[in-house]
Amino acid sequence: KAGVTQTPRYLIKTRGQQVTLSCSPISGHRSVSWYQQTPGQGLQFLFEYFSETQRNKGNFPGRFSGRQFSNSRSEMNVSTLELGDSALYLCASSYHSGQGAQNTEAFFGQGTRLTVV
Amino acid sequence: AQTVTQSQPEMSVQEAETVTLSCTYDTSENNYYLFWYKQPPSRQMILVIRQEAYKQQNATENRFSVNFQKAAKSFSLKISDSQLGDTAMYFCAFMKLPGGGNKLTFGTGTQLKVEL
Numbered sequence: 001k002a003g004v005t006q007t008p009r010y011l012i013k014t015r016g017q018q019v020t021l022s023c024s025p026i027s028g029h030r031s032v033s034w035y036q037q038t039p040g041q042g043l044q045f046l047f048e049y050f051s052e053t054q055r056n057k058g059n060f061p062g063r064f065s066g067r068q069f070s071n072s073r074s075e076m077n078v079s080t081l082e083l084g085d086s087a088l089y090l091c092a093s094s095y096h097s098g099q100g101a102q103n104t105e106a107f108f109g110q111g112t113r114l115t116v117v
Numbered sequence: 118a119q120t121v122t123q124s125q126p127e128m129s130v131q132e133a134e135t136v137t138l139s140c141t142y143d144t145s146e147n148n149y150y151l152f153w154y155k156q157p158p159s160r161q162m163i164l165v166i167r168q169e170a171y172k173q174q175n176a177t178e179n180r181f182s183v184n185f186q187k188a189a190k191s192f193s194l195k196i197s198d199s200q201l202g203d204t205a206m207y208f209c210a211f212m213k214l215p216g217g218g219n220k221l222t223f224g225t226g227t228q229l230k231v232e233l
Binding site: 035055 | 167220
């Protein structure tokens with residue numbers, strides 16, 4: 001069974017540009033979450049999608065957005081890039097909805113390393 | 118809102134020795150999951166062990182075990198017979214249940230180095 005796949009693995013963008021990152025979850029997983037990891041702020045939750053609906057959103061500006069498709073693949077977009085957006089962006093997929101008391105586990109991809117210059 | 122605190126930024130241990138990583142958390146929730154994730158240099162986050170708050174028995178996975186103290190809001194990870202492959206950043210994480218929606222709140226991490 002293939003794991004969580006994130007593309008691209010590395011990306012260099014110029015300040016002011018926009019970027020789209022992609023995440024393909026494990027087959028059968030309907031929940032996809034996104035996290036930003038930086039040395040200064042650590043791991044911070046961006047948003048989570050389940051069955052194409054955004055259920056949770058972290059404390060990030062509106063420049064950060066996402067969506068999920070009917071096949072559960074997810075994309076996140078960052079517009080008007082700033083130097084501070086340089087980070088490792090991690091995607092995680094889960095089978096369960098996270099709404100009940102099921103034995104849940106999040107499986108992570110290898111991340112996309114975004115550098116803004 | 119929940120917070121997770123890891124007070125040990127770095128730790129080192131000799132191969133085959135035992136090491137304990139600390140984690141405390143703050144929440145008003147009664148039911149939740151706690152996790153330890155490992156992030157090696159490859160950057161891929163790997164689940165090490167998970168504990169459900171309503172279970173009093175401490176979770177164990179091979180060489181990894183936890184000491185879960187719900188009243189004290191403490192969740193430490195013990196690694197026995199440390200191996201070189203255990204060298205990684207370890208993150209403690211919290212998920213509210215039910216209704217957490219798979220959102221994880223992470224601590225700042227502990228960099229563990231296993232030495233010969």
